[in-house]
Amino acid sequence: MNAIVDISIVIPVFNSEKAIPELISRINQVVDQISNSYEILLVDDFSLDNSWEILKELQDKNDNISIFRLSKNYGQHNATICGIKHAIGNVIITMDDDLEHLPESIPTIYKYFIDQQYDILYACPNKRQKNFFRNFLGNFWNYLLKLSNKGISDASSFRIIKRSLAENVALHQEPFVYIEAIVLWYTNNIGQITIPFGKRKHGASNYTVSQLYNLNHDLGMHYNTHVLKFLRNFGITVFLCSFILIIYFLLKKIYGSPVPGYTSLIIVALFSTGSILWGLGYLGSYIGKMFRVLNKEPQFHINEKKTKEFQK
Structure with missing residues (x-):
C-alpha cells in the first residue's frame, strides 16, 4: 500500500487507562508542529482495565486515531507489528503507552531521522530509570545479540522506521516476533540518538523479570541456532x-x-x-x-x- 499520510504513530496499549488521554493530547500538540498529515494507531493488547473504553472515546473525538482490540494478550512486539501492518504513513513511529517516551522528543528525532536518511532510528535514554537488575539483564542480552550479529547493541521501543523497511518487517507471519532481530535481516543503515526519557506516572512496568527472561529465551531460540x-x-x-x-x-x-x-x-x-x-x-x-x-x-x-x- 502506498503511503497516504506523512507519519504513522503506533502505540501498543496494555492497562494504561490513566496515561493514554494525556499521551494522545501531548502527541497532537507536538506532531502538529512538524506535519498536519499524520495518524495514531492504538493497539489494545487485551487490557484488563478500562483502556479499550478510553480508546473508543478518544477515537470518537479525534479523526486521526484508529484503534484495534486484540482477542488476547499477544505481547508488546506482536501488538506493535499489528499497528505497523495497518499503518499508512511514509514513516512509522513506535512508542510506549506509559509516558516514559516523551512526545515532545518526536520533532527532534524526526528531524534527525530525515537529515541522516536512516532506515530505522532508535531513541535511547541518556539515563535508564529501571532498577539495576532489569538494566543489567537488558544490557547483557543486547551485548550478546551484538556479538552474535542478531540484535542491536542499544535499542528501545521508541523508533522511527522508514516505510520500505516497515513493510518488510510486516511480512513476517511467525507467532514469535522480535522487531530488532528482524530489522537486521534487511538493513544495516541503523541510527541511534540519545534523548531524555520521562518517568512512569501510573502503575508499574508491565514487564516482570520472569517475562523479560521468557522474552530473551524465546529470542535466543527463535532467531538463531x-x-x-x-x-x-x-x-x-x-x-x-x-x-x-x-x-x-x-x-x-x-x-x-x-x-x-x-x-x-x-x-x-x-x-x-x-x-x-x-x-x-x-x-x-x-x-x-x-x-x-x-x-x-x-x-x-x-x-x-x-x-x-x-x-x-
Missing part, C-alpha cells in the same frame, strides 16, 4: 572428557591401583545425565516452536477495531 551449536560443542566436549576418564580408570585398574569407591562414577553419571536432559529440553523447545509455526498459530487476532474511513 547458537544454543543448538553450543549443545553440539558441549556434547563433543563431554564425550572427549568421558573418553579420557575411561582410559584413566582402565589404566589405574590394569596397573593395580583402581580408584576406590563409586564417587567418581556417580559424579560422571549425574553430570552426563543432566547434560543430556538439558539438551533434550532445548531440542524439545525447538520442536515445539516448529510445531506452532507449522500449525500456523496466528501472530495476533483483532477482535474489534475502529478505523478512519480510508482504512476500512
